[in-house]
Amino acid sequence: MGEPGLAYAKLLTMKRTELFTKTSKTVPADETALNAKLLIRAGYVHKEMAGVYAYLPLGLRVLEKIKGIIREEMNAIGGQELLMTNLQPKAVWQTTQRWDDNIVDIWFKTKLQSGEDIGLAWSHEEPIMNMLRDYVHSYKDLPVAVYQFQTKLRNELRAKSGIMRGREFLMKDMYSVHATKEDLDDFYNQTIEAYKRVYDRLGIGNLTYVTFASGGAFTKFSHEFQTLCEAGEDWLYLDRERNIAVNEEVLDDAVKELGLSKDKLEKLRSAEVGNIFNFGTDKAEQMGITFADQDNTQKPFYYGSYGIGVTRVMGVIAELFADDRGLVWPDNIAPYRVYLVNIGNSPEVLARTQAVYDALQESGIDVLWDDREARPGEKFADGDLMGIPHRVVISEKTMASDSLEYKGRTDETPINTSLEELLNRLTA
Protein backbone atom coordinates (compact mmCIF):
# COMPACT_ATOMS: atom_id res chain seq x y z
CA MET A 1 0.00 0.00 0.00
CA GLY A 2 1.51 3.29 -1.06
CA GLU A 3 1.21 6.70 0.44
CA PRO A 4 -2.42 7.74 -0.09
CA GLY A 5 -2.91 10.15 -2.90
CA LEU A 6 0.79 10.42 -3.42
CA ALA A 7 0.78 10.86 -7.15
CA TYR A 8 -1.79 13.59 -6.78
CA ALA A 9 0.09 15.26 -3.95
CA LYS A 10 3.39 15.27 -5.79
CA LEU A 11 1.92 17.14 -8.70
CA LEU A 12 0.73 19.97 -6.59
CA THR A 13 3.51 20.56 -4.12
CA MET A 14 3.85 24.29 -4.26
CA LYS A 15 4.81 27.66 -2.95
CA ARG A 16 2.52 29.80 -0.93
CA THR A 17 2.77 32.77 -3.31
CA GLU A 18 1.31 30.55 -6.03
CA LEU A 19 -1.69 29.51 -3.95
CA PHE A 20 -4.57 31.79 -4.87
CA THR A 21 -6.47 31.33 -1.63
CA LYS A 22 -5.83 33.50 1.40
CA THR A 23 -6.30 33.01 5.08
CA SER A 24 -8.53 35.31 7.03
CA LYS A 25 -8.45 36.61 10.58
CA THR A 26 -12.21 37.02 10.60
CA VAL A 27 -14.88 34.49 9.88
CA PRO A 28 -18.18 35.16 8.10
CA ALA A 29 -20.82 35.98 10.70
CA ASP A 30 -23.26 33.47 9.27
CA GLU A 31 -21.15 30.48 10.21
CA THR A 32 -21.29 29.00 13.66
CA ALA A 33 -20.04 25.47 13.07
CA LEU A 34 -16.38 25.21 14.06
CA ASN A 35 -15.47 23.09 11.04
CA ALA A 36 -16.89 25.64 8.62
CA LYS A 37 -15.33 28.58 10.44
CA LEU A 38 -11.85 27.10 10.34
CA LEU A 39 -12.12 25.62 6.86
CA ILE A 40 -13.27 28.98 5.50
CA ARG A 41 -10.69 31.01 7.41
CA ALA A 42 -7.89 28.73 6.25
CA GLY A 43 -9.06 28.71 2.64
CA TYR A 44 -10.20 25.10 2.33
CA VAL A 45 -13.80 25.69 1.36
CA HIS A 46 -15.99 28.44 -0.03
CA LYS A 47 -19.63 28.67 0.84
CA GLU A 48 -21.94 28.96 -2.15
CA MET A 49 -25.16 28.90 -0.18
CA ALA A 50 -26.64 27.20 2.84
CA GLY A 51 -25.35 23.64 2.98
CA VAL A 52 -23.42 23.97 -0.27
CA TYR A 53 -19.66 24.34 -0.17
CA ALA A 54 -17.03 24.50 -2.88
CA TYR A 55 -13.72 22.75 -2.22
CA LEU A 56 -10.72 24.96 -2.90
CA PRO A 57 -7.25 23.59 -3.65
CA LEU A 58 -6.40 22.85 -0.01
CA GLY A 59 -9.78 21.31 0.70
CA LEU A 60 -9.65 19.25 -2.46
CA ARG A 61 -6.27 17.84 -1.48
CA VAL A 62 -7.70 16.67 1.84
CA LEU A 63 -10.65 15.09 0.05
CA GLU A 64 -8.35 13.39 -2.43
CA LYS A 65 -6.23 11.95 0.35
CA ILE A 66 -9.28 10.67 2.22
CA LYS A 67 -10.52 9.17 -1.03
CA GLY A 68 -7.11 7.57 -1.58
CA ILE A 69 -7.32 5.75 1.74
CA ILE A 70 -10.90 4.61 1.16
CA ARG A 71 -10.08 3.53 -2.38
CA GLU A 72 -7.22 1.34 -1.21
CA GLU A 73 -9.38 -0.37 1.40
CA MET A 74 -12.32 -0.90 -0.95
CA ASN A 75 -10.04 -2.31 -3.63
CA ALA A 76 -8.48 -4.61 -1.04
CA ILE A 77 -11.81 -6.39 -0.47
CA GLY A 78 -12.55 -6.63 -4.17
CA GLY A 79 -14.48 -3.45 -4.82
CA GLN A 80 -14.43 -2.19 -8.40
CA GLU A 81 -14.59 1.57 -8.82
CA LEU A 82 -17.01 3.15 -11.25
CA LEU A 83 -18.92 6.41 -11.60
CA MET A 84 -22.68 6.57 -11.87
CA THR A 85 -24.65 9.60 -13.03
CA ASN A 86 -26.28 12.46 -11.22
CA LEU A 87 -29.25 12.58 -13.57
CA GLN A 88 -31.53 9.65 -12.89
CA PRO A 89 -34.62 8.34 -14.68
CA LYS A 90 -37.92 8.30 -12.83
CA ALA A 91 -38.84 4.77 -13.87
CA VAL A 92 -35.98 3.15 -11.96
CA TRP A 93 -37.13 4.70 -8.71
CA GLN A 94 -40.77 3.92 -9.30
CA THR A 95 -40.03 0.21 -9.14
CA THR A 96 -39.38 0.57 -5.40
CA GLN A 97 -41.96 3.34 -4.75
CA ARG A 98 -39.12 5.67 -3.86
CA TRP A 99 -39.89 8.28 -6.53
CA ASP A 100 -42.82 9.31 -4.34
CA ASP A 101 -42.15 12.55 -2.43
CA ASN A 102 -44.17 11.20 0.46
CA ILE A 103 -41.70 8.34 0.84
CA VAL A 104 -38.46 10.18 -0.01
CA ASP A 105 -38.88 13.81 0.97
CA ILE A 106 -35.43 15.11 0.02
CA TRP A 107 -35.60 14.72 -3.75
CA PHE A 108 -34.39 17.40 -6.08
CA LYS A 109 -36.35 16.85 -9.26
CA THR A 110 -36.35 18.56 -12.61
CA LYS A 111 -37.52 17.98 -16.15
CA LEU A 112 -35.92 17.43 -19.51
CA GLN A 113 -36.99 19.82 -22.26
CA SER A 114 -39.28 17.09 -23.49
CA GLY A 115 -41.14 17.33 -20.23
CA GLU A 116 -39.84 14.01 -18.93
CA ASP A 117 -39.25 13.90 -15.18
CA ILE A 118 -35.76 13.21 -13.94
CA GLY A 119 -34.29 13.07 -10.46
CA LEU A 120 -30.99 14.38 -9.17
CA ALA A 121 -29.10 11.69 -7.31
CA TRP A 122 -29.74 11.57 -3.58
CA SER A 123 -28.71 7.88 -3.58
CA HIS A 124 -27.63 5.38 -6.21
CA GLU A 125 -29.05 2.20 -4.74
CA GLU A 126 -31.71 1.65 -7.38
CA PRO A 127 -29.71 2.87 -10.41
CA ILE A 128 -26.78 0.65 -9.45
CA MET A 129 -29.03 -2.38 -9.20
CA ASN A 130 -30.60 -1.50 -12.50
CA MET A 131 -27.18 -1.16 -14.13
CA LEU A 132 -26.04 -4.52 -12.77
CA ARG A 133 -29.08 -6.11 -14.40
CA ASP A 134 -27.32 -5.73 -17.73
CA TYR A 135 -24.13 -7.53 -16.70
CA VAL A 136 -24.86 -10.05 -13.96
CA HIS A 137 -26.97 -12.96 -15.16
CA SER A 138 -25.54 -16.07 -13.58
CA TYR A 139 -24.31 -17.40 -10.27
CA LYS A 140 -20.97 -17.61 -12.07
CA ASP A 141 -20.91 -13.80 -12.24
CA LEU A 142 -21.37 -13.43 -8.49
CA PRO A 143 -20.41 -11.90 -6.19
CA VAL A 144 -19.85 -8.37 -7.46
CA ALA A 145 -18.92 -5.32 -5.40
CA VAL A 146 -18.82 -1.89 -7.01
CA TYR A 147 -18.23 1.51 -5.52
CA GLN A 148 -17.92 5.14 -6.45
CA PHE A 149 -17.21 8.57 -5.10
CA GLN A 150 -20.20 10.61 -6.12
CA THR A 151 -21.91 13.84 -5.30
CA LYS A 152 -25.22 13.32 -3.54
CA LEU A 153 -27.89 16.00 -3.69
CA ARG A 154 -30.44 16.10 -0.93
CA ASN A 155 -33.02 18.80 -0.46
CA GLU A 156 -32.72 18.93 3.30
CA LEU A 157 -35.21 21.11 5.10
CA ARG A 158 -32.39 22.64 7.03
CA ALA A 159 -28.68 22.53 6.38
CA LYS A 160 -26.41 22.92 9.36
CA SER A 161 -23.11 21.99 10.94
CA GLY A 162 -20.98 23.31 8.08
CA ILE A 163 -19.73 20.56 5.79
CA MET A 164 -20.99 17.90 8.20
CA ARG A 165 -24.46 18.15 6.76
CA GLY A 166 -24.93 19.74 3.39
CA ARG A 167 -27.44 19.63 0.60
CA GLU A 168 -24.62 18.62 -1.71
CA PHE A 169 -21.94 16.31 -0.40
CA LEU A 170 -19.46 13.70 -1.47
CA MET A 171 -20.12 10.11 -0.57
CA LYS A 172 -18.32 6.86 -1.13
CA ASP A 173 -21.03 4.34 -1.79
CA MET A 174 -20.39 0.68 -2.38
CA TYR A 175 -22.90 -1.98 -3.36
CA SER A 176 -22.52 -5.72 -3.43
CA VAL A 177 -24.66 -8.47 -4.92
CA HIS A 178 -24.45 -12.12 -3.95
CA ALA A 179 -26.01 -15.47 -4.74
CA THR A 180 -26.49 -16.48 -1.12
CA LYS A 181 -27.22 -14.99 2.24
CA GLU A 182 -24.00 -16.51 3.62
CA ASP A 183 -21.91 -14.86 0.95
CA LEU A 184 -23.50 -11.47 1.59
CA ASP A 185 -23.06 -11.86 5.36
CA ASP A 186 -19.41 -12.69 4.82
CA PHE A 187 -18.81 -9.68 2.60
CA TYR A 188 -20.78 -7.48 4.98
CA ASN A 189 -18.42 -8.46 7.76
CA GLN A 190 -15.38 -7.94 5.55
CA THR A 191 -16.67 -4.46 4.88
CA ILE A 192 -16.99 -3.74 8.59
CA GLU A 193 -13.32 -4.65 8.98
CA ALA A 194 -12.35 -2.57 5.95
CA TYR A 195 -14.23 0.40 7.36
CA LYS A 196 -12.41 0.02 10.67
CA ARG A 197 -9.12 0.18 8.79
CA VAL A 198 -10.31 3.30 6.96
CA TYR A 199 -11.20 5.12 10.18
CA ASP A 200 -7.96 3.98 11.81
CA ARG A 201 -5.98 5.42 8.93
CA LEU A 202 -7.99 8.62 9.06
CA GLY A 203 -6.89 9.00 12.67
CA ILE A 204 -10.33 8.58 14.25
CA GLY A 205 -10.35 4.82 14.78
CA ASN A 206 -10.20 5.06 18.57
CA LEU A 207 -13.25 7.35 18.60
CA THR A 208 -15.33 5.46 16.07
CA TYR A 209 -17.78 2.72 17.04
CA VAL A 210 -19.68 0.17 15.05
CA THR A 211 -23.17 1.01 16.15
CA PHE A 212 -26.49 -0.75 16.02
CA ALA A 213 -29.02 1.43 14.23
CA SER A 214 -32.37 1.26 12.53
CA GLY A 215 -32.56 0.47 8.89
CA GLY A 216 -32.24 -2.98 7.44
CA ALA A 217 -35.49 -4.17 5.97
CA PHE A 218 -33.98 -7.62 5.99
CA THR A 219 -32.11 -7.50 9.28
CA LYS A 220 -33.20 -6.24 12.66
CA PHE A 221 -30.48 -3.58 12.73
CA SER A 222 -28.25 -1.80 10.29
CA HIS A 223 -24.76 -0.82 11.32
CA GLU A 224 -23.55 2.71 11.56
CA PHE A 225 -20.07 3.96 12.19
CA GLN A 226 -20.38 6.65 14.78
CA THR A 227 -17.50 8.91 15.77
CA LEU A 228 -17.63 10.55 19.18
CA CYS A 229 -17.87 14.25 18.45
CA GLU A 230 -19.62 17.05 20.29
CA ALA A 231 -20.66 18.62 17.00
CA GLY A 232 -22.43 15.46 15.90
CA GLU A 233 -26.18 15.16 15.65
CA ASP A 234 -26.68 11.66 17.00
CA TRP A 235 -26.80 10.20 20.46
CA LEU A 236 -24.83 7.08 21.09
CA TYR A 237 -25.30 4.70 24.00
CA LEU A 238 -22.05 2.96 24.74
CA ASP A 239 -21.32 -0.11 26.83
CA ARG A 240 -17.58 0.29 27.28
CA GLU A 241 -17.08 -3.11 28.92
CA ARG A 242 -18.64 -5.04 26.07
CA ASN A 243 -17.65 -2.44 23.47
CA ILE A 244 -21.17 -2.26 22.09
CA ALA A 245 -22.65 0.99 20.83
CA VAL A 246 -26.29 1.64 20.11
CA ASN A 247 -27.98 4.54 18.35
CA GLU A 248 -30.66 6.22 20.43
CA GLU A 249 -33.22 5.48 17.70
CA VAL A 250 -33.12 1.73 18.48
CA LEU A 251 -32.17 1.93 22.15
CA ASP A 252 -35.05 -0.03 23.63
CA ASP A 253 -34.98 -2.76 20.99
CA ALA A 254 -31.23 -3.13 21.22
CA VAL A 255 -31.19 -3.33 25.00
CA LYS A 256 -33.65 -6.21 24.77
CA GLU A 257 -32.04 -8.00 21.83
CA LEU A 258 -28.44 -7.65 22.94
CA GLY A 259 -29.02 -8.14 26.64
CA LEU A 260 -27.61 -4.77 27.63
CA SER A 261 -28.14 -3.09 30.95
CA LYS A 262 -29.50 0.40 30.48
CA ASP A 263 -27.72 1.95 33.47
CA LYS A 264 -24.36 0.72 32.24
CA LEU A 265 -24.74 2.71 29.03
CA GLU A 266 -22.98 6.02 28.56
CA LYS A 267 -24.87 8.62 26.52
CA LEU A 268 -22.51 10.41 24.13
CA ARG A 269 -22.73 12.83 21.21
CA SER A 270 -21.60 11.35 17.94
CA ALA A 271 -21.52 11.89 14.20
CA GLU A 272 -22.45 9.21 11.72
CA VAL A 273 -19.50 8.77 9.39
CA GLY A 274 -20.62 5.54 7.77
CA ASN A 275 -23.64 3.30 7.41
CA ILE A 276 -24.03 -0.18 6.00
CA PHE A 277 -27.22 -1.99 5.10
CA ASN A 278 -28.09 -5.56 4.43
CA PHE A 279 -31.10 -5.49 2.10
CA GLY A 280 -31.35 -9.24 1.69
CA THR A 281 -33.30 -9.97 -1.47
CA ASP A 282 -35.88 -7.24 -0.95
CA LYS A 283 -34.50 -4.77 -3.42
CA ALA A 284 -33.95 -7.34 -6.17
CA GLU A 285 -37.44 -8.70 -5.68
CA GLN A 286 -39.00 -5.26 -5.88
CA MET A 287 -37.05 -4.43 -9.00
CA GLY A 288 -37.46 -7.86 -10.54
CA ILE A 289 -33.76 -8.52 -10.96
CA THR A 290 -32.68 -12.14 -10.91
CA PHE A 291 -29.81 -14.43 -11.81
CA ALA A 292 -29.73 -18.05 -12.93
CA ASP A 293 -28.55 -20.29 -10.11
CA GLN A 294 -26.77 -23.65 -10.53
CA ASP A 295 -30.10 -25.46 -10.76
CA ASN A 296 -31.18 -23.06 -13.53
CA THR A 297 -33.84 -21.38 -11.47
CA GLN A 298 -34.11 -17.59 -11.46
CA LYS A 299 -33.36 -16.11 -8.05
CA PRO A 300 -33.15 -12.54 -6.73
CA PHE A 301 -29.79 -11.17 -5.64
CA TYR A 302 -28.79 -10.62 -2.09
CA TYR A 303 -27.89 -6.98 -1.88
CA GLY A 304 -25.80 -4.85 0.48
CA SER A 305 -25.12 -1.12 0.53
CA TYR A 306 -22.18 0.57 2.24
CA GLY A 307 -21.66 4.32 2.60
CA ILE A 308 -19.04 6.68 3.93
CA GLY A 309 -19.74 10.40 3.99
CA VAL A 310 -16.42 11.67 2.66
CA THR A 311 -17.04 15.38 3.15
CA ARG A 312 -18.72 14.73 6.48
CA VAL A 313 -15.76 12.75 7.79
CA MET A 314 -13.52 15.64 6.74
CA GLY A 315 -15.70 17.97 8.81
CA VAL A 316 -15.64 15.62 11.77
CA ILE A 317 -11.85 15.41 11.68
CA ALA A 318 -11.63 19.19 11.45
CA GLU A 319 -13.89 19.52 14.50
CA LEU A 320 -12.20 16.85 16.57
CA PHE A 321 -8.58 17.88 16.34
CA ALA A 322 -8.80 21.66 16.07
CA ASP A 323 -7.22 23.76 18.80
CA ASP A 324 -7.21 27.47 19.58
CA ARG A 325 -4.77 28.17 16.76
CA GLY A 326 -6.68 26.38 14.04
CA LEU A 327 -6.97 23.09 12.22
CA VAL A 328 -4.86 20.04 13.04
CA TRP A 329 -4.79 17.42 10.30
CA PRO A 330 -3.60 13.88 10.82
CA ASP A 331 -0.47 13.25 8.78
CA ASN A 332 -2.31 10.95 6.34
CA ILE A 333 -4.78 13.49 5.07
CA ALA A 334 -3.15 16.89 5.55
CA PRO A 335 -3.20 18.85 2.29
CA TYR A 336 0.56 19.17 2.66
CA ARG A 337 2.64 17.37 5.26
CA VAL A 338 5.27 20.06 5.71
CA TYR A 339 4.93 23.81 6.09
CA LEU A 340 8.30 25.20 5.09
CA VAL A 341 9.14 28.69 6.34
CA ASN A 342 12.04 30.91 5.42
CA ILE A 343 12.75 33.74 7.81
CA GLY A 344 14.56 36.53 6.05
CA ASN A 345 15.18 36.80 2.35
CA SER A 346 18.93 36.72 2.05
CA PRO A 347 20.20 34.77 -0.97
CA GLU A 348 21.76 32.24 1.41
CA VAL A 349 18.53 31.58 3.29
CA LEU A 350 16.54 31.36 0.08
CA ALA A 351 19.02 28.97 -1.50
CA ARG A 352 18.99 26.75 1.58
CA THR A 353 15.19 26.76 1.73
CA GLN A 354 14.99 25.87 -1.94
CA ALA A 355 17.36 22.97 -1.33
CA VAL A 356 15.24 21.66 1.54
CA TYR A 357 12.10 22.12 -0.56
CA ASP A 358 13.63 20.06 -3.35
CA ALA A 359 14.92 17.38 -0.99
CA LEU A 360 11.50 16.93 0.61
CA GLN A 361 9.85 16.59 -2.78
CA GLU A 362 12.42 14.10 -3.95
CA SER A 363 11.60 12.02 -0.88
CA GLY A 364 7.94 12.03 -1.84
CA ILE A 365 6.92 14.43 0.90
CA ASP A 366 4.47 17.11 -0.12
CA VAL A 367 5.41 20.51 1.13
CA LEU A 368 3.93 23.98 1.09
CA TRP A 369 6.64 26.61 1.16
CA ASP A 370 5.54 29.90 2.67
CA ASP A 371 7.77 32.02 0.46
CA ARG A 372 5.87 35.24 1.06
CA GLU A 373 7.70 38.34 2.18
CA ALA A 374 5.89 38.23 5.47
CA ARG A 375 7.01 38.42 9.04
CA PRO A 376 7.67 35.16 10.88
CA GLY A 377 4.66 35.46 13.15
CA GLU A 378 2.31 35.71 10.23
CA LYS A 379 3.81 32.64 8.58
CA PHE A 380 3.66 30.60 11.78
CA ALA A 381 0.09 31.64 12.43
CA ASP A 382 -0.93 30.62 8.92
CA GLY A 383 0.78 27.25 9.09
CA ASP A 384 -0.99 26.63 12.38
CA LEU A 385 -4.36 27.79 11.09
CA MET A 386 -4.04 25.53 8.06
CA GLY A 387 -3.21 22.63 10.34
CA ILE A 388 -0.15 21.44 8.46
CA PRO A 389 1.34 18.70 10.68
CA HIS A 390 5.05 19.47 10.33
CA ARG A 391 6.78 22.83 10.31
CA VAL A 392 10.33 23.40 9.14
CA VAL A 393 12.08 26.74 9.53
CA ILE A 394 15.19 28.05 7.79
CA SER A 395 16.76 31.27 9.05
CA GLU A 396 20.11 32.93 9.63
CA LYS A 397 20.02 31.27 13.03
CA THR A 398 19.59 27.74 11.69
CA MET A 399 22.17 28.42 8.97
CA ALA A 400 24.71 29.45 11.57
CA SER A 401 24.38 26.11 13.35
CA ASP A 402 24.05 24.25 10.05
CA SER A 403 20.73 22.79 11.13
CA LEU A 404 16.98 22.99 10.55
CA GLU A 405 14.31 23.85 13.00
CA TYR A 406 11.45 21.39 13.28
CA LYS A 407 8.16 21.59 15.13
CA GLY A 408 5.14 19.30 15.00
CA ARG A 409 1.81 21.13 14.82
CA THR A 410 0.89 20.16 18.38
CA ASP A 411 4.39 20.38 19.85
CA GLU A 412 5.08 23.12 22.35
CA THR A 413 8.58 24.01 21.29
CA PRO A 414 10.71 23.49 18.22
CA ILE A 415 13.83 21.33 18.05
CA ASN A 416 16.95 21.55 15.95
CA THR A 417 17.57 18.76 13.52
CA SER A 418 19.44 17.92 10.35
CA LEU A 419 17.96 17.41 6.92
CA GLU A 420 18.76 13.71 7.12
CA GLU A 421 17.04 13.32 10.47
CA LEU A 422 14.06 15.26 9.16
CA LEU A 423 13.70 13.03 6.11
CA ASN A 424 14.00 9.95 8.32
CA ARG A 425 11.35 11.27 10.63
CA LEU A 426 8.94 11.99 7.78
CA THR A 427 9.49 8.80 5.82
CA ALA A 428 9.50 6.45 8.80
Add this chain to the structure above:
RNA sequence: CGGGGUGUGGCGCAGUUGGUAGCGCGCCGCGUUUGGGACGCGGAGGUCGUCCGUUCAAGUCGGAUCACCCCGACCA
Protein backbone atom coordinates in the same frame (compact mmCIF):
# COMPACT_ATOMS: atom_id res chain seq x y z
C1' C B 1 -42.16 23.27 8.26
C1' G B 2 -43.02 25.94 13.49
C1' G B 3 -40.30 29.53 16.79
C1' G B 4 -36.34 33.27 17.21
C1' G B 5 -32.62 36.46 14.95
C1' U B 6 -29.58 39.03 11.11
C1' G B 7 -28.82 41.62 6.12
C1' U B 8 -24.36 48.54 5.50
C1' G B 9 -17.02 48.28 0.72
C1' G B 10 -13.79 41.48 0.11
C1' C B 11 -14.41 40.14 5.84
C1' G B 12 -15.89 41.89 10.86
C1' C B 13 -18.75 45.99 12.63
C1' A B 14 -20.77 51.31 13.98
C1' G B 15 -24.39 54.63 12.19
C1' U B 16 -28.12 59.11 17.68
C1' U B 17 -34.81 62.29 17.57
C1' G B 18 -34.97 60.77 9.34
C1' G B 19 -30.66 65.62 6.82
C1' U B 20 -27.31 62.38 1.79
C1' A B 21 -22.41 56.86 5.08
C1' G B 22 -17.81 55.78 8.91
C1' C B 23 -14.19 52.44 11.77
C1' G B 24 -10.96 47.95 12.08
C1' C B 25 -8.91 44.05 9.10
C1' G B 26 -7.75 43.15 4.13
C1' C B 27 -6.28 45.53 -0.75
C1' C B 28 -2.90 49.34 -3.92
C1' G B 29 1.69 52.83 -3.75
C1' C B 30 6.22 54.59 -1.13
C1' G B 31 9.42 54.03 3.03
C1' U B 32 11.12 51.77 7.60
C1' U B 33 10.84 46.76 9.56
C1' U B 34 11.67 40.84 9.96
C1' G B 35 11.64 34.55 15.32
C1' G B 36 4.49 34.38 16.91
C1' G B 37 -0.52 37.86 12.72
C1' A B 38 4.84 45.22 12.54
C1' C B 39 4.76 50.69 11.79
C1' G B 40 4.39 55.56 9.19
C1' C B 41 2.53 58.43 5.09
C1' G B 42 -0.63 58.49 0.76
C1' G B 43 -4.75 55.93 -1.87
C1' A B 44 -8.76 52.81 -4.13
C1' G B 45 -13.23 50.53 -3.00
C1' G B 46 -20.30 51.05 -0.88
C1' U B 47 -27.07 53.01 -5.73
C1' C B 48 -26.86 50.45 2.84
C1' G B 49 -30.27 42.50 0.24
C1' U B 50 -34.52 43.66 -3.22
C1' C B 51 -39.19 46.04 -4.38
C1' C B 52 -43.20 49.24 -3.08
C1' G B 53 -44.77 53.10 0.09
C1' U B 54 -44.58 57.60 3.74
C1' U B 55 -41.70 62.29 3.52
C1' C B 56 -39.05 68.37 1.08
C1' A B 57 -35.53 64.43 2.48
C1' A B 58 -34.98 57.18 4.09
C1' G B 59 -29.22 53.04 5.93
C1' U B 60 -32.83 54.98 9.63
C1' C B 61 -40.16 54.86 9.42
C1' G B 62 -44.23 51.22 7.22
C1' G B 63 -45.38 46.93 4.08
C1' A B 64 -43.96 42.95 0.99
C1' U B 65 -40.24 39.80 -0.69
C1' C B 66 -35.47 37.26 -0.96
C1' A B 67 -31.24 35.38 1.52
C1' C B 68 -28.54 33.74 5.72
C1' C B 69 -27.98 31.93 10.92
C1' C B 70 -29.81 29.56 15.56
C1' C B 71 -33.48 26.18 18.30
C1' G B 72 -37.05 22.34 17.26
C1' A B 73 -39.02 18.43 13.99
C1' C B 74 -36.68 15.44 9.95
C1' C B 75 -32.34 13.12 7.88
C1' A B 76 -26.18 9.94 5.61
